[in-house]
Amino acid sequence: MxxxxxxxxxxxxxxxxxxxxxxxxxxxxxxxxxxxxxxxxxxxxxxxxxxxxxxxxxxxxxxxxxxxxxxxxxxxxxESTVARRVNAFRLLKTPKEFGGNPKKAIGEFLFCIERGVTDSDLYYGLGLTYIQVKDYVNAREAFERGIEIKPGDVLIQKELEFVSRRVGNGHH
The missing domain is CATH 1.25.40.10 (Tetratricopeptide repeat domain)
Known part of the structure; x- marks a missing residue:
């Protein structure tokens, strides 16, 4: 084969x-x-x-x-979006002491999005990464896009509510 x-x-x-x-x-x-x-x-x-x-x-x-x-x-x-996506989640989920890097993760997620990859998990990961760097406005936008793709996703909705409260309270 x-x-x-x-x-x-x-x-x-x-x-x-x-x-x-x-x-x-x-x-x-x-x-x-x-x-x-x-x-x-x-x-x-x-x-x-x-x-x-x-x-x-x-x-x-x-x-x-x-x-x-x-x-x-x-x-x-x-240039593989599959590899870059896996790497984005690696950089997001790995503690900084062991090589995690949220800023690089954002770049990897955006690389995939710019090349046409659109699924709710990608935007969920991007939103979580923005939360790590305390960029709540972009986190909210990422979660909103994730909900557009997969309405009713409980995890994305929960995070969207969290960041919306943060942005509403003046945290940017």
């Missing part, structure tokens, strides 16, 4: 939240085509999801693999 076929299977498994199968498919794509940045980017997304859903030991287990695969994805294809 070709790398593209493995990637297609991996994406389907990822969307079905079958991370074990998804991981195997993306690894097969990399084995088939070692210079495929897209396969590395999606594999990094799998590791990110495994860390997000797992406990402390899962984070310890998958972090080195996550870092390695996202670095390789960005090296092989620096």
């Amino acid at each position: 070709k790398a593209a076929d493995w990637i297609t299977k991996g994406k389907k498994s990822f969307l079905a939240e079958d991370m074990a199968a998804s991981k195997k498919y993306f690894q097969s794509a990399i084995q088939e085509e070692p210079d495929n940045g897209e396969a590395y980017a999606f594999l990094a997304a799998v590791y990110g999801k495994l860390m997000e859903k797992g406990g402390f030991m899962d984070k310890v287990k998958y972090l080195p693999q996550f870092e390695k695969t996202i670095s390789m994805a960005l090296k092989l294809d620096p």
Whole structure:
């Protein structure tokens, strides 16, 4: 099977939240085509999801693999919106002491948006990042855009209400 076929299977498994199968498919794509940045980017997304859903030991287990695969994805294809999106969430969710950088995360999120990626999770992440740098006006705009895309999203609505109160109280 070709790398593209493995990637297609991996994406389907990822969307079905079958991370074990998804991981195997993306690894097969990399084995088939070692210079495929897209396969590395999606594999990094799998590791990110495994860390997000797992406990402390899962984070310890998958972090080195996550870092390695996202670095390789960005090296092989620096223009990849998939890789840049995964990197944006990495920069957002990683503590500053361990390499997190909200300002760089904003740049990564905006890179994806400027290239036509529009989904509510992207705007949710962007809004959370703006909150970290205390830019509540832009956070509110990001959450508003996320709600336009996915009306009724409880998490985005909660954050939108929070930043709207902050902006209403004179915090900019």
